[in-house]
Amino acid sequence: MKITLTVNDQVYTRECAPSKNLLHFLREDIGLTGTKEGCGAGECGACTVIMDGKAVNACLVLAAEANGAQIRTVEGEAKDGILSPLQQKFMEHHAVQCGFCTPGMLMSLRELLERNAKPGEHEIKQAIEGNFCRCTGYQQIIEAVLDLTGQLEHKGELRHV
Numbered sequence: 001m002k003i004t005l006t007v008n009d010q011v012y013t014r015e016c017a018p019s020k021n022l023l024h025f026l027r028e029d030i031g032l033t034g035t036k037e038g039c040g041a042g043e044c045g046a047c048t049v050i051m052d053g054k055a056v057n058a059c060l061v062l063a064a065e066a067n068g069a070q071i072r073t074v075e076g077e078a079k080d081g082i083l084s085p086l087q088q089k090f091m092e093h094h095a096v097q098c099g100f101c102t103p104g105m106l107m108s109l110r111e112l113l114e115r116n117a118k119p120g121e122h123e124i125k126q127a128i129e130g131n132f133c134r135c136t137g138y139q140q141i142i143e144a145v146l147d148l149t150g151q152l153e154h155k156g157e158l159r160h161v
């Protein structure tokens with residue numbers, strides 16, 4: 001079947017099997033491999049993308065279901081080789097270690113920041129509750145967002161200065 005998606009403001013039309021999921025469509029059919037496959041079963045969040053404004057697990061969405069949708073992936077974060085402010089804060093706070101969870105984390109947080117420009121720690125934790133990270137212990141990720149939104153000085157427990 002023919003699928004047309006807008007990904008990071010670019011329109012793609014491809015033939016694909018009705019059973020193919022959005023994750024494999026992004027990675028295999030249009031070559032956007034930034035979105036990662038961890039569990040393939042909706043458990044790890046590595047495949048998180050934004051579909052029509054909502055963070056979704058791309059492994060659980062059929063490409064056919066996403067036909068006509070607006071999708072955002074990690075490739076849409078940096079512009080002209082310059083990291084987005086969120087990516088920059090991730091780097092500064094050592095919130096990226098192996099990096100496998102990072103594309104999904106960024107998309108969950110991007111969705112959060114678009115509906116809430118100043119999320120508290122609890123809201124940040126809620127936004128990434130479906131995103132597993134085996135490396136960072138999550139604290140650096142939370143600090144990166146608090147710093148981005150000008151709230152880190154209120155925490156009083158800077159770990160990286």
Ligand code: FES
Pocket residue numbers: 036037038039040041042043044045046047048057058059060
């Ligand atoms: S790969 Fe989709 S949730 Fe794990």
Ligand code: FES
Pocket residue numbers: 095096097098099100101102132133134135136
């Ligand atoms: S940085 Fe390795 S899984 Fe999160």
